[in-house]
Amino acid sequence: MFQPFHDVVTNVSDTIKAYEKELDRPVIGVMPAYFPLELIEAAGGYPVQLWGNNLPIENSDAYLQSYCCSVARSILELELRGIAGMVKAYAFTSLCDTLVNLREIYRSIFTKPTLELSIPITRTVQARNDYLQSVVQSVTGGLEEITGEKITPERLHRASKQFGRARSLQRRLYRIRRESPGLFANHDFYAVIKAGFFLPVDVYNAMLEGLLQDLDKVERTADNRPKLLLSGMVFDPLGVYKILDDSGIRVVDDDFANGWRTAAKGELKTENLAQGITEYLFNPVPCCCVYNPDNDRHSYLLQKVKDAGADGVLFWYVKFCEPDAFDRPQLMNRLKEEGIPAGFVDLELTMTNFDALRTRIGAFCEILQNK
Numbered sequence: 001m002f003q004p005f006h007d008v009v010t011n012v013s014d015t016i017k018a019y020e021k022e023l024d025r026p027v028i029g030v031m032p033a034y035f036p037l038e039l040i041e042a043a044g045g046y047p048v049q050l051w052g053n054n055l056p057i058e059n060s061d062a063y064l065q066s067y068c069c070s071v072a073r074s075i076l077e078l079e080l081r082g083i084a085g086m087v088k089a090y091a092f093t094s095l096c097d098t099l100v101n102l103r104e105i106y107r108s109i110f111t112k113p114t115l116e117l118s119i120p121i122t123r124t125v126q127a128r129n130d131y132l133q134s135v136v137q138s139v140t141g142g143l144e145e146i147t148g149e150k151i152t153p154e155r156l157h158r159a160s161k162q163f164g165r166a167r168s169l170q171r172r173l174y175r176i177r178r179e180s181p182g183l184f185a186n187h188d189f190y191a192v193i194k195a196g197f198f199l200p201v202d203v204y205n206a207m208l209e210g211l212l213q214d215l216d217k218v219e220r221t222a223d224n225r226p227k228l229l230l231s232g233m234v235f236d237p238l239g240v241y242k243i244l245d246d247s248g249i250r251v252v253d254d255d256f257a258n259g260w261r262t263a264a265k266g267e268l269k270t271e272n273l274a275q276g277i278t279e280y281l282f283n284p285v286p287c288c289c290v291y292n293p294d295n296d297r298h299s300y301l302l303q304k305v306k307d308a309g310a311d312g313v314l315f316w317y318v319k320f321c322e323p324d325a326f327d328r329p330q331l332m333n334r335l336k337e338e339g340i341p342a343g344f345v346d347l348e349l350t351m352t353n354f355d356a357l358r359t360r361i362g363a364f365c366e367i368l369q370n371k
Helices: 003-010 012-023 037-042 070-080 097-109 125-147 153-179 186-195 201-216 240-247 273-282 297-308 322-337 355-370
Strands: 027-030 046-049 087-093 114-117 227-232 250-256 312-318 342-347
Touching (some): 003 012, 070 097, 153 186, 153 250, 186 201, 227 297, 250 297, 297 322, 312 322, 342 355
Parallel strands (some): 027 046, 087 114, 227 250, 227 312
16 A cells, blocks of 8 residues: 555656656755745645655755755756756745755756745744745745746635645654554655655645545554654655564654655635745744744643653654754753653665664664663
């Protein structure tokens, strides 16, 4: 039942090209993270999310230092190698300095249009809303110029329902995983989530609905294996989950930016678009890259561990994400104060040898089992 999702993530380029031809829509690459895909859909575009890849870095180092985020470097590699020819434009957010600089690199060396949804760093909801008024106007105008179509209220409403449905179905899958640890492999779960980055939303929703119907028929059994919560920005590389599966670890929840932090978002409210996007960006889950002093990550993560019944937390650190690295020490200390084992692993999206990770994860498994 999971094979169709694996087929997508192992054939990304062919998948996008096939649906580009079928839909006859311009492909717009969405850079990490939280850009409302609804805007692209309403403008008649085909959004695909780019969260990095496992290509060896051969060209990006000419523009980004080797100590820059491997997500940004691997995405840039796609254009520099000419692999992203089907992508007609790029949509950025301003999550971190590296992404802001990456947008300027794209503007300097490529001819494809770029858009930016600049996320405000302000304390109050009203200030965020006021700032986003002009930002949203610029973004929607740019999308209309790229696609040649108008974003109408009707299109926005329909797109809001489509993507709201997708995230709702993902939340159901998350709930099944929390309630029935071990029902499916960790590797399968993240293949399902990742496939949504590349498929048209209606196609993805139909596949998710079919999967959930199949899972409802699977008999649940008790499982006493160690239960783990993962936290980080990006859940790749998928190959690492086979180590977790082999170790008998049950991932029962996560706090990934491209996982639960996105799936937790409700329908985009489109009546007042700037206000709706303000709520979409800053709620309901806190993120190290989005300044919201009213939404504390420490208490949130602690409660999330308790709700999931996790035995420990493994921080999934993709080099070199500075905002994530800055948050990790204090989060780990808070968890340890509460008696919750916490560890971390360093990963590169381009890594192919997982032997060191296998050893580190095995050691953490022993801690959880002894607990």
